[in-house]
Amino acid sequence: MARGSSQVEHLLRRAAFGPIGADLSRLAALPAPVLTTQLLDYEFQPDDIDSKIGNSEYVGITTRGQFSPNTSIEDARQRWLFRMVHSQRPLQEKMTLFWHNHFATAYSKVAGVVGAVQATKMMALKAGELPGPQGQIELLREHALGNFRNLLIEIAKDPAMVVWLDGRTNVRARPQENFAREVMELFTFGVGNYTEEDVYAAARVFTGWNLRNATGGVATDPATYYEFFYNPNQHDLTAKTFTFPIYRDGGRTIPARAAADGMQDGFDLLTALANHPETARRLARKLWGFFVSELEAPDPAFVTAVANEYLLNRTEMKPVVRFILRSPWFLDSDKWYARFSWPVEFVVRAIREVGWNGFSIDTARTPLVNMGQSLFEPPDVNGWALGPGWFSTGAMLARMNFSSTLAANQRFNLGRAAASYRGAAEDVRDFFLDRLSPAPFEREPSADLLAYLNAGGAWTGSDAQLNAKSAGLAKLIVGSSEYQFI
Amino acid sequence: MTKLSRREFIRDGVAAFTVSFAAPAFLNDIALAQGARSRSLVVVYLGGGNDALSTVVPYQDPFYFSRRPAIAIPAGQVLQIGSDANRRALGLHPRLTGVREIFNQGRLAVVQRTGYANSSRSHFEGTDIWGTADPGSPSGVGWLGRYLDTLPSPVDALAGWSATGETPRALVSRTVSVPSIPNAATYSLSSPNGAAEALNERNAATRMASYAPPHRPQLSFVNGSVRGALNTLDRVASVNTYVPSLTYPNNGFALALRTIAGSIVRGIGTRVYWVQTGGFDTHSGQGNAGVGAYANLMGTFGDGLFAFYNDLRNQGLLNDTLVLQFSEFGRRISENGSQGTDHGAAGVMMAMGGGVRGGIFGTAPSLDPTPTNPTLENNGADVRYETDFRSVYAKVLDGWLGADSVAILGGDFRAGSPAII
Numbered sequence: 001m002a003r004g005s006s007q008v009e010h011l012l013r014r015a016a017f018g019p020i021g022a023d024l025s026r027l028a029a030l031p032a033p034v035l036t037t038q039l040l041d042y043e044f045q046p047d048d049i050d051s052k053i054g055n056s057e058y059v060g061i062t063t064r065g066q067f068s069p070n071t072s073i074e075d076a077r078q079r080w081l082f083r084m085v086h087s088q089r090p091l092q093e094k095m096t097l098f099w100h101n102h103f104a105t106a107y108s109k110v111a112g113v114v115g116a117v118q119a120t121k122m123m124a125l126k127a128g129e130l131p132g133p134q135g136q137i138e139l140l141r142e143h144a145l146g147n148f149r150n151l152l153i154e155i156a157k158d159p160a161m162v163v164w165l166d167g168r169t170n171v172r173a174r175p176q177e178n179f180a181r182e183v184m185e186l187f188t189f190g191v192g193n194y195t196e197e198d199v200y201a202a203a204r205v206f207t208g209w210n211l212r213n214a215t216g217g218v219a220t221d222p223a224t225y226y227e228f229f230y231n232p233n234q235h236d237l238t239a240k241t242f243t244f245p246i247y248r249d250g251g252r253t254i255p256a257r258a259a260a261d262g263m264q265d266g267f268d269l270l271t272a273l274a275n276h277p278e279t280a281r282r283l284a285r286k287l288w289g290f291f292v293s294e295l296e297a298p299d300p301a302f303v304t305a306v307a308n309e310y311l312l313n314r315t316e317m318k319p320v321v322r323f324i325l326r327s328p329w330f331l332d333s334d335k336w337y338a339r340f341s342w343p344v345e346f347v348v349r350a351i352r353e354v355g356w357n358g359f360s361i362d363t364a365r366t367p368l369v370n371m372g373q374s375l376f377e378p379p380d381v382n383g384w385a386l387g388p389g390w391f392s393t394g395a396m397l398a399r400m401n402f403s404s405t406l407a408a409n410q411r412f413n414l415g416r417a418a419a420s421y422r423g424a425a426e427d428v429r430d431f432f433l434d435r436l437s438p439a440p441f442e443r444e445p446s447a448d449l450l451a452y453l454n455a456g457g458a459w460t461g462s463d464a465q466l467n468a469k470s471a472g473l474a475k476l477i478v479g480s481s482e483y484q485f486i
Numbered sequence: 487m488t489k490l491s492r493r494e495f496i497r498d499g500v501a502a503f504t505v506s507f508a509a510p511a512f513l514n515d516i517a518l519a520q521g522a523r524s525r526s527l528v529v530v531y532l533g534g535g536n537d538a539l540s541t542v543v544p545y546q547d548p549f550y551f552s553r554r555p556a557i558a559i560p561a562g563q564v565l566q567i568g569s570d571a572n573r574r575a576l577g578l579h580p581r582l583t584g585v586r587e588i589f590n591q592g593r594l595a596v597v598q599r600t601g602y603a604n605s606s607r608s609h610f611e612g613t614d615i616w617g618t619a620d621p622g623s624p625s626g627v628g629w630l631g632r633y634l635d636t637l638p639s640p641v642d643a644l645a646g647w648s649a650t651g652e653t654p655r656a657l658v659s660r661t662v663s664v665p666s667i668p669n670a671a672t673y674s675l676s677s678p679n680g681a682a683e684a685l686n687e688r689n690a691a692t693r694m695a696s697y698a699p700p701h702r703p704q705l706s707f708v709n710g711s712v713r714g715a716l717n718t719l720d721r722v723a724s725v726n727t728y729v730p731s732l733t734y735p736n737n738g739f740a741l742a743l744r745t746i747a748g749s750i751v752r753g754i755g756t757r758v759y760w761v762q763t764g765g766f767d768t769h770s771g772q773g774n775a776g777v778g779a780y781a782n783l784m785g786t787f788g789d790g791l792f793a794f795y796n797d798l799r800n801q802g803l804l805n806d807t808l809v810l811q812f813s814e815f816g817r818r819i820s821e822n823g824s825q826g827t828d829h830g831a832a833g834v835m836m837a838m839g840g841g842v843r844g845g846i847f848g849t850a851p852s853l854d855p856t857p858t859n860p861t862l863e864n865n866g867a868d869v870r871y872e873t874d875f876r877s878v879y880a881k882v883l884d885g886w887l888g889a890d891s892v893a894i895l896g897g898d899f900r901a902g903s904p905a906i907i
Contacts, residue, residue, distance in 0.1 A: 165769075166769040166770045166824060166826070168770075168824075169769075169770045169771075169822075169823060169824025169825075169826070170823070170824070171823045171824075173823055174821075174822045174823020174824065175822070175823065176769060176770065176822050176823060176824050176826070176828070177769070177822070177828040177829070178767075178769040178770075178828070181607070181608075181828075181829065185608055185610075191608055191611060196607065196864065199607075294704075295703075295704055338704075340704070340708075370651075370672060372651050372652055379651075379764075380533075380534075380609065380764075380767075381609075382609065382610045385652060388704075388707060389652060391707065391708050391711045392648070392651075392652050392653045392663075392664075392665065392666035392711065393663060393664075393665035393666060393667075393711050393712075393714035393715040393718065394651070394665060394666040394667050394668070394673060394715070395651070395652070395666065395711075396708065396711040396712055396714075396715055397673065397675065397715040397719075400675065400691070400712070400715070401675065401676045404675075404676045404677055404678050405676065405678075407678040408677075408678030408679075411678060439705070442697065442699055444693075444697055445693075445694040445697060448690050448693045448694045449690065449694075451690065451693075452686055452687065452689075452690035455686040455689070455690070456682055456683065456686050468679050468683050471678035471679060472677070472678060472679055472683055472686070472687045474678075475677070475678050475687060476687060476690055476691060476694065479691065480691075480694055481694075481695065481705050481708035481709045481711075481712060482705065484708050485704065485705075
């Protein structure tokens with residue numbers, strides 16, 4: 001089962017969650033540019049993946065009583081991981097993950113304020129399944145390749161974000177700087193482009209951006225919900241002056257406004273931030289790391305080109321990502337396997353490539369904590385420490401142990417899959433290297449894999465040997481350093 | 487070659503095994519050569535920017551109450567620790583009863599107003615600055631990593647130990663990949679197969695990780711992490727059997743300290759440990775008077791530290807251990823509208839241990855909001871630093887670890903060092 005185009009596989013590792021045989025046979029006829037279009041224009045692909053949850057042909061879930069992905073964060077994690085494994089819109093899930101890291105919001109703080117049921121709804125409610133606005137992840141999914149300015153405004157009003165960065169307590173008499181600072185430092189143009197005075201002014205801009213319990217019900221009731229609420233009585237009505245332009249004419253002052261119109265202050269500031277050239281460049285640098293390479297600093301020409309694309313398209317993200325996926329930087333074969341996989345990417349890819357029949361996605365939950373990435377639980381508003389930051393010894397050990405758990409679970413499936421290669425140890429090894437598609441193995445570690453197959457007795461290809469060695473080999477490959485790159 | 491023991495556990499209906507090996511003798515030799523049972527440093531990071539004025543309270547400053555009407559701790563509730571050189575009366579947060587006890591035993595040093603010029607109000611930049619000890623260019627290897635780089639080669643894989651989920655910037659080193667081991671019990675290697683096959687797998691994984699292809703540095707880096715894990719599993723496993731002399735509080739911070747105590751008692755040979763507890767980004771709802779969110783943070787910090795102190799004292803190892811506490815910045819003096827405080831500047835550091843010269847170092851700020859107040863900055867909004875944090879690092883490097891602080895810090899910061907050791 002020789003693989004198809006390396007370029008297609010590269011695309012599927014970066015813009016999806018890894019190539020698997022079924023994909024490749026289905027997509028083999030497609031040239032990479034067509035596949036790129038299919039990934040980008042995902043609205044033409046089915047969006048019914050959630051209806052497959054519980055279907056035995058898909059990866060399993062573990063239920064504790066009723067499966068409640070809108071009110072139990074553990075089930076919300078299962079649902080999202082399930083989508084990543086099976087979605088026919090993988091780039092949408094991939095970008096949702098990108099934005100989850102960019103607008104990093106942690107469930108635990110939200111739950112500490114509004115309780116587990118409301119916090120899960122704020123993070124993950126799928127619109128229509130319970131009363132209330134869609135959760136933050138659904139918002140990110142909706143705007144995954146949408147308009148950044150619009151997403152920024154929606155995020156500023158997102159209930160989970162309002163709790164997370166203390167917008168509830170940002171009132172006229174005592175402005176609260178948390179959201180004001182992070183929206184400039186982390187969500188848009190970054191340190192060096194604003195002053196402390198800008199932080200104070202921005203805090204005043206968002207005074208009165210609050211929440212309310214829309215139903216008046218108790219927090220533990222799944223029918224209760226919170227919604228964004230602009231409180232004109234708590235909005236600072238005076239003018240706010242910044243050190244950078246807010247308006248197209250270069251004006252730096254948001255004018256004094258009547259209380260009823262006060263939300264416009266925030267729209268003006270967020271629009272200015274979204275359109276700022278340094279925001280464009282910062283997003284370009286982050287997208288370089290996400291899609292192109294973590295082994296090289298962003299090419300200045302790439303940053304300029306992507307920033308231009310972003311500004312020319314009025315902060316629309318789909319043309320930006322399309323530009324990147326078709327660019328020579330992305331297509332350069334030097335960039336294959338030039339990115340450290342995130343734990344979630346590693347787990348999803350491993351399940352897709354090793355197999356899932358009879359495996360519950362919930363099995364990955366605790367290992368993901370040990371690998372350093374629990375969905376809905378970034379360590380802080382700066383998101384996760386990417387790249388080499390994922391590879392502390394403890395975290396690497398957790399990856400190795402997850403590969404062991406998965407391989408143990410799939411041992412008979414793996415043995416069956418390798419059965420026709422059982423005649424020679426080399427063939428079994430080559431079969432698994434092909435199926436699991438790690439970054440290239442050099443001669444020495446490749447020989448080590450063969451030595452492993454022959455360790456403890458010469459290779460005979462018996463059922464017992466094939467099952468044990470298939471599981472061991474899958475564990476060694478998925479737990480290898482080579483496999484950690486995408 | 488090695489003695490094999492195994493512990494069976496069942497997962498997903500399939501038997502899997504954990505293997506553990508007796509530590510190879512040569513590893514213990516390396517540890518001994520590099521000073522097992524010698525001095526160790528435990529760095530405690532309070533994540534999020536600790537509100538130092540609530541930790542060490544200048545409770546007689548008239549502006550303390552006027553600028554913090556909702557969150558100020560009443561004078562009658564602070565745990566008095568005396569006055570500083572300017573005769574400003576100071577008290578610890580009421581939840582720090584254990585820490586006050588350490589202070590009373592002369593084993594706690596409090597260094598007020600620590601920081602640096604033009605303090606960053608960003609968590610991330612601030613953490614990197616404290617981690618690298620380089621406000622001008624806070625990237626690359628950390629100050630503790632540079633210390634590890636000065637140890638004789640080969641540096642033992644457990645010379646540094648991060649008891650948090652990731653390796654902090656401060657412990658990033660050129661020569662050794664510092665392991666992150668918050669819990670020794672989960673630091674073990676599993677296998678899909680039984681004992682003999684598990685050993686074959688481990689041998690293969692060890693060989694596969696032994697390469698460092700020069701044209702693939704990223705692969706070599708991850709191989710280093712694999713080697714770090716495989717080389718440390720067995721010694722770390724010995725910490726699992728540690729029975730502390732007392733019961734630690736049941737939270738992540740205290741349990742990480744218990745793990746560290748176990749490592750120290752077992753003589754693993756680690757020079758530098760890192761442990762942290764978060765939640766100090768108290769923009770809202772700090773609470774006051776010994777109850778509320780900040781009091782809970784102090785409870786976690788103080789109770790965990792006190793258990794660690796007593797455990798080490800009971801084991802006779804207090805004189806070999808130095809704890810150094812810091813946070814990335816202090817917080818604004820005036821409270822905000824949500825009973826919280828926003829990002830500020832200078833903070834407080836503490837040092838604890840048998841070798842510590844206890845007492846109050848540095849002086850408290852005057853909280854008078856007059857813009858010309860020399861102890862404040864940012865128009866009287868934030869506390870200005872008095873002691874450069876690098877001079878505290880210098881004291882620890884020179885006086886405790888026996889290193890050359892000038893080389894490690896890239897400059898001479900000995901001048902203003904408080905005599906905490």
